[in-house]
Amino acid sequence: MVDLTRVQKELQECNKDVEVSGIRVAPKADSLIHLIGTIPGPLGTPYEGGTFNIDITLPDGYPFEPPKMRFATKVWHPNISSQSGAICLDILKDQWSPALTIKTALLSLQALLSAPAPDDPQDAVVAQQYIKDQNTFISTARYWTEAFAKATGVEEKVKRLIEMGFPEDLVRSILEAVGGDENLALEKLCSA
């Protein structure tokens, strides 16, 4: 059974200094087993300006077992799967210590973003690109950050869809129905 007392305290602690760390953790639903962590892309990296969401699932043995973490936001990085968001990081595996917390793990993810380790890749394609053609890697990573990690306001999406020729009230209702996903909304608008 997960130590919920500890998880609760961790959440409190973490959300106390969001302004400083930029790291948030929030429960996904009512339970404290599934959480969503948010980290800002580190400055001076292709991920700068992006906000990355991380799916966190706490195993029964937490904190004696590492939390399961996965990038929910698509990210181009040698140690993060560009498909699934799976993360290759030692402290989330054999180097986990119960003295670590969700917040410190998220901080480690942030550090991983600024210091890729291509020798121990999760995504071989990205790692190859990182090693052989770093400029391309940087521009791809930056593009992915722009495309997936930057939250655009609803108004901006509405504006773009209206510019495509759809009526505003329909755009708004469909955007709301699909949870703000611009691409899904576009699909629905086209098929409507």
Add this chain to the structure above:
Amino acid sequence: MHSDSIAANASNIPAASSNAKDFVKKKRVNRSAKLKQCKLDARREQWLSQVKNKSGKEESNGGTIGQPMATAGNRMGRAIEKLEIRPRVEEENDGGSVHHYSDSESPSNSPMSHTGSVLGGNDSGTNSSSSSSSSSGGCCSGSMSEEDEGGEGGCLDDWEAVADALAATDEKQQLHIGSAPVDKNIAHFDSQSDVDILKEKPENGVSVQRAPVNCRAWRPDDAFRPQSLPNLSKQYSFPMNSDRHYGCGGSVWGCKNAASIPKSCPICYEDLDFTDSSFLPCSCGFRLCLFCHKRILEEDGRCPGCRKQYNYDPVEGEATLDGGSLTYRLGRSCSMITRS
């Protein structure tokens, strides 16, 4: 002398205990955690079984833990009584306790005695405590282990109160410990006697000569109760003395250790009680509660602080600082875990 003081103590027990129990109860009310209670119960059982396993003589202790007043043996009685008086002393004023020690040990402080008379209800308790300490001075070296057992039995009763006091004064204690080795009486130089000396310093210049006397007088306390709780609460009431302690000790160790004792377990976030915070399972200095430690031993057995394998030998380094008493407890804590 010996039997006299015991008799006096016995007569004082009921009065002292009722006060002390109120004090403890107050604390209990403030405590939110049922968890904590469970933890304490479990630990109590562990200690009990431990004690019983040691030898036959401890069986009487098992009984006294349940009802300390009814069946306390001579030494048990003394230990328990001191235990219960101390919190009360602390409840009163600092001035009161200053007076009590000087009253029994040096006439030069007698002008202070008006404080004592003001605290009328307290007099019987403190008198007996000072007399018992002086009378038992002789037996401390001879029957150390036995005294220890008795002391622990007594401690259990006031366990929670101690844990509270301890959390607040960990830092102070470490400073005291650090300064101890400078003194000749390394083994028995009680932190409490430290406080005594310091208290008296501002009052008169004789304090330096009197210091060894104090040490000897309080030595039995150490022998009786290595985890003597009241010592800590007493230090708590003289926080300003820590600077001076530090100066005379000149101990880097004390400082380092003081900084590293957390108030709650970094794993489960529960408050560390006295046993927990004197439990140092790894040389890296990472502290955690016994429950989390046990859990880790059941799995990979690596220290959360440094990721190295726990070795089952306790770390002796800090124990020597504490003048021996901690060594004893560390050994216990560890054996408790390996045994279960």
